[in-house]
Amino acid sequence: MNKVFKAEKISANVWWVGASDWNVRNFHGYLTSRGSTYNAYLIIDEKVTLVDTVKAPFADEMLARIRSVIDPEKIDYIISNHAEPDHSGALPAAVAAIKPEKIFTSVAGAKTLTAYCGDLGYTAVKTGDAVDLGQGKCTFVDTKMLHWPDSMVCYYDRDKVLFSQDAFGMHLAGSYLWADMYDWSVLEQEVRKYFANILNLYSDKVIALLDSLPGLGLDIEVIAPDHGPMWRQELEKIIALYRDCAQQNPRPKALVAYATMWNATKCCAEAFADGVRSKGVEVELADLNVCDRSDIMTKASLSGIIALGAPTMNNQVFPLMADVLNYLKGLRIKNKLGFAFGSCGWSGEGAKQIAAAFEEMKIQQPCPMKQVKYMPTEADLEEFFNTGAALAQELLEKLK
Amino acid sequence: MEKFVCNICGYVYDPEKGDPDNGIAPGTAFADLPESWVCPDCGATTDEFEKAE
Ligand SMILES: Cc1cc2nc3c(=O)[nH]c(=O)nc-3n(C[C@H](O)[C@H](O)[C@H](O)COP(=O)(O)O)c2cc1C
Ligand SMILES: [Fe+2]
Ligand SMILES: [Fe+2]
Ligand SMILES: [Zn+2]
Numbered sequence: 001m002n003k004v005f006k007a008e009k010i011s012a013n014v015w016w017v018g019a020s021d022w023n024v025r026n027f028h029g030y031l032t033s034r035g036s037t038y039n040a041y042l043i044i045d046e047k048v049t050l051v052d053t054v055k056a057p058f059a060d061e062m063l064a065r066i067r068s069v070i071d072p073e074k075i076d077y078i079i080s081n082h083a084e085p086d087h088s089g090a091l092p093a094a095v096a097a098i099k100p101e102k103i104f105t106s107v108a109g110a111k112t113l114t115a116y117c118g119d120l121g122y123t124a125v126k127t128g129d130a131v132d133l134g135q136g137k138c139t140f141v142d143t144k145m146l147h148w149p150d151s152m153v154c155y156y157d158r159d160k161v162l163f164s165q166d167a168f169g170m171h172l173a174g175s176y177l178w179a180d181m182y183d184w185s186v187l188e189q190e191v192r193k194y195f196a197n198i199l200n201l202y203s204d205k206v207i208a209l210l211d212s213l214p215g216l217g218l219d220i221e222v223i224a225p226d227h228g229p230m231w232r233q234e235l236e237k238i239i240a241l242y243r244d245c246a247q248q249n250p251r252p253k254a255l256v257a258y259a260t261m262w263n264a265t266k267c268c269a270e271a272f273a274d275g276v277r278s279k280g281v282e283v284e285l286a287d288l289n290v291c292d293r294s295d296i297m298t299k300a301s302l303s304g305i306i307a308l309g310a311p312t313m314n315n316q317v318f319p320l321m322a323d324v325l326n327y328l329k330g331l332r333i334k335n336k337l338g339f340a341f342g343s344c345g346w347s348g349e350g351a352k353q354i355a356a357a358f359e360e361m362k363i364q365q366p367c368p369m370k371q372v373k374y375m376p377t378e379a380d381l382e383e384f385f386n387t388g389a390a391l392a393q394e395l396l397e398k399l400k
Numbered sequence: 401m402e403k404f405v406c407n408i409c410g411y412v413y414d415p416e417k418g419d420p421d422n423g424i425a426p427g428t429a430f431a432d433l434p435e436s437w438v439c440p441d442c443g444a445t446t447d448e449f450e451k452a453e
Contacts, residue, residue: 108408108409108410142410144409144410144441145409145441145442149408149409149410149442205441
């Protein structure tokens with residue numbers, strides 16, 4: 001199929017040649033409400049270099065954008081900063097069109113790319129290695145486990161661009177390439193969501209990397225991630241936001257997330273939430289029947305209290321809650337006050353499994369789990385209200 | 401005692417330090433790690449580890 005797409009220049013010698021996936025809503029189980037982009041970059045130097053590719057179905061779009069600048073066969077090098085298929089899916093098509101002299105990737109990247117794309121002939125690089133492009137050079141920095149073993153970033157000194165793969169990125173498709181052309185509140189929301197769902201479990205590594213950044217002596221003017229817009233102004237703002245995400249500091253907010261079949265658990269959730277509110281602490285109620293797990297994780301990351309409620313079904317916690325518990329556990333959420341609750345008929349595994357999950361996650365539960373039989377009584381609801389107020393009070397003390 | 405490095409992510413197990421966050425006391429040799437122990441960084445099992453050079 002013939003496709004017409006144009007590249008966009010982002011600096012004197014670098015072009016954006018990626019793809020916009022406006023309507024993707026489920027990105028490996030992450031609700032991408034604003035779509036996403038897969039960013040690939042073309043460096044025009046004596047050695048012409050393509051940095052990352054796009055998801056497989058967008059190979060034609062990327063190649064069309066490249067062709068608007070240069071014949072793909074004139075490209076000498078490909079750099080793969082991250083082997084995940086959203087950035088390597090189009091690598092085989094790119095290699096076929098480009099016939100590159102070399103493909104640079106990390107040591108782990110060579111293995112992972114071989115699994116996904118076959119052996120296309122990879123040159124493994126490590127932190128501090130650099131490839132000379134003629135007028136400028138690309139220096140590599142390993143960022144393993146941020147967020148895959150193969151992840152690395154590279155820095156093009158001529159234009160002072162840091163190609164940061166998934167780091168500092170967000171799922172956001174839009175008309176503009178630059179972050180400063182969007183509302184900060186939108187950027188902040190999407191960065192926080194991306195961090196919470198992809199990087200939260202590696203928070204300590206993120207902090208270590210941010211701490212090591214100044215020592216790398218890179219004079220960065222542009223941060224060019226693999227998803228969403230690029231950063232060219234106030235880079236300290238996005239870096240500070242990352243540090244804030246990674247610190248996981250508790251905030252004066254409560255997330256009350258529940259699943260329900262016949263509304264008993266919902267009644268308990270509402271009474272608890274009202275109790276939280278009575279102390280002036282912000283609260284958000286989320287029904288798992290309509291709220292995506294990735295949004296639950298984002299809200300949880302922004303809250304100091306996470307109250308989780310579910311009924312019992314077939315001697316198990318209701319499945320939607322099991323999904324969320326498993327997800328929060330994997331993302332290693334911390335610094336929260338937890339509260340487990342629910343409604344059951346006879347055996348009551350629901351709230352118990354939530355309380356056990358909190359314990360496993362080492363999340364403090366200052367108030368004991370509370371489970372009602374069938375419908376909560378008025379006295380039960382009073383108790384839920386009081387528990388909400390007590391936990392809110394406890395959070396306020398903790399934040400002092 | 402010898403250090404071991406994770407093939408997947410490069411984490412280095414140093415027996416002198418152990419892995420106290422995961423209940424491994426300082427001074428525990430790699431060979432004495434419980435079977436349930438996994439790389440604290442990437443979750444790889446011990447068969448992914450090699451002696452560090
Ligand atoms: C966000 C994310 C987290 C992952 N975490 C792990 C992990 O902790 N351990 C692991 O072995 N693989 C992990 N993977 C890798 C996937 O399991 C791997 O890509 C797998 O081949 C995907 O299978 P599929 O193609 O059937 O989805 C992760 C992948 C993603 C996208
Ligand atoms: Fe990724
Ligand atoms: Fe990605
Ligand atoms: Zn590892």
